[in-house]
Amino acid sequence: MSFIAMNRFRVAPGREEDFETIWKTRESRLKEMTGFREFRLLKGPEGEGYTLYSSHAIWDSRADFEAWTKSEQFRDAHRNAGRNRTEGVMIGRPEFEGFETVMHEV
Structure with missing residues (x-):
């Protein structure tokens, strides 16, 4: 069984590239952690006044x-997270969702 940790972000229109650059250039330190398998950042649809x-x-x-x-490692990786909201990149706080895997097909 595995666990999937997800966060949803609403990104201000025109700030998508800034948001992606923040993620691509940050030092996540995830690979240092026991049990870490994989990370993905997904770009979703445009909503009313944001990109998901x-x-x-x-x-x-x-x-x-x-x-x-x-x-x-978590504290280091999230040290500047609040700045993304104050600088207008993100709208509101991220929304966390965590899921236990009950079935997995490859």
Whole structure:
């Protein structure tokens, strides 16, 4: 069984490239963590006044994910996260969703 941690982001119109650059240039430190498998940043549809993005991190377990959220690596990776809202890149706060895998096909 695995755990998928997802965040949804509403990005201000015209700031999509800025948002993507922030993600591409940040030091995530995820690979240092036990149980980390994969990360993806997805660009979704345009909504009313924003473009939707979602991040997906796949972990071996919820416990591994929770250890990440309490780690020095997590604090380092999220050090400037609030600045994205204050600088007008994001609209509002990210919305977190976590899921336990109950079925997986390859």
